[in-house]
Amino acid sequence: MTTALDPTPSLDSIKALHTWSLFRTMGRFVAPGSAPSGGLTENASADGLALLELPGQLAAHGFASAQLCHFYLPRTDASYLAEVRDAFDTAGVDIEVLLVDDGDLTHPEQGDEQQRWLSGWLDIAEQLGVPRVRVPAGDQAPSEETIAASARRLRALAAEHPDLRVLTENWKSLLVDAEVTRDLLDRLEGAVGLLIDTGNWNGEDKYTQIAAVAGEAECSQVKVRESAPGVLDAGDLTRCLEVLRDAGYAGRISYVYAGTDDDEWARLDEMHEIARAVRG
Numbered sequence: 001m002t003t004a005l006d007p008t009p010s011l012d013s014i015k016a017l018h019t020w021s022l023f024r025t026m027g028r029f030v031a032p033g034s035a036p037s038g039g040l041t042e043n044a045s046a047d048g049l050a051l052l053e054l055p056g057q058l059a060a061h062g063f064a065s066a067q068l069c070h071f072y073l074p075r076t077d078a079s080y081l082a083e084v085r086d087a088f089d090t091a092g093v094d095i096e097v098l099l100v101d102d103g104d105l106t107h108p109e110q111g112d113e114q115q116r117w118l119s120g121w122l123d124i125a126e127q128l129g130v131p132r133v134r135v136p137a138g139d140q141a142p143s144e145e146t147i148a149a150s151a152r153r154l155r156a157l158a159a160e161h162p163d164l165r166v167l168t169e170n171w172k173s174l175l176v177d178a179e180v181t182r183d184l185l186d187r188l189e190g191a192v193g194l195l196i197d198t199g200n201w202n203g204e205d206k207y208t209q210i211a212a213v214a215g216e217a218e219c220s221q222v223k224v225r226e227s228a229p230g231v232l233d234a235g236d237l238t239r240c241l242e243v244l245r246d247a248g249y250a251g252r253i254s255y256v257y258a259g260t261d262d263d264e265w266a267r268l269d270e271m272h273e274i275a276r277a278v279r280g
Helices: 051-060 078-091 111-128 144-160 178-188 206-214 234-246 264-279
Strands: 016-018 065-069 094-099 132-134 165-169 193-197 217-224 226-228 254-257
Touching: 051 065, 051 078, 065 254, 078 111, 094 111, 111 132, 111 144, 132 217, 144 165, 144 178, 165 217, 178 206, 193 206, 206 217, 206 234, 217 234, 217 264, 234 264, 254 264
Parallel strands: 016 065, 016 254, 065 094, 094 132, 132 165, 165 193, 193 217, 217 254
Antiparallel strands: none
16 A cells, blocks of 8 residues: 555546445445444445455456445454555555545534544544544635634645645535635645545536636545436536646546446446546
């Protein structure tokens, strides 16, 4: 597993995915205590692919890199985290980034508590040996107060964990557009980086908005839409990939399938074929 920040790979060098793409394959597992906001329904009795079996399956499907959702970890004790590290190492699959999918650094009453909760997950990431962690910037509407609170607490998290690269994402109620995202990044002054998700912004100016910040991103999540149930929107996926390329983004392309087909592996393979046409 990668334990230090590597030089940014070229767009076509690594086949990668966001493990949310395999939510059904993983039995919709959500570990108890991992989703306190209630955004995900905790489900410890899921009957799907176990996390320790995931790296081997990723390798079998040609993936060499994964963005790992924090809620897939059924345990966080040191011995189990060592097993997870070993499973990924043995399969030859790296964890590009641990994705902490809960927490609100901009909460008006619980912001400090949320920061401490997120810091605990950064401790777990360090034990996993991952180089990067993505945390939400905040789930309140943008204002001078909420943007400032997000910047302050993100900086604090990064300072508490100097061996990790902390990232945030154009996601949730705070980072609603490129203008707010650039404002936050300016305040962070490089202390925290950006993960760009092409599926988080909508509207007629979606591609313009993505292009305005994509060049500053270090990681990506390229999310495919459906033009009909079970049918990938190849046009939108192609356009998103072109926007990232033209904006100067040179990091890994991590596929995100969140459609209606239970055969997630097949849809990821289809995404990869579409992406190859753009990436070469």
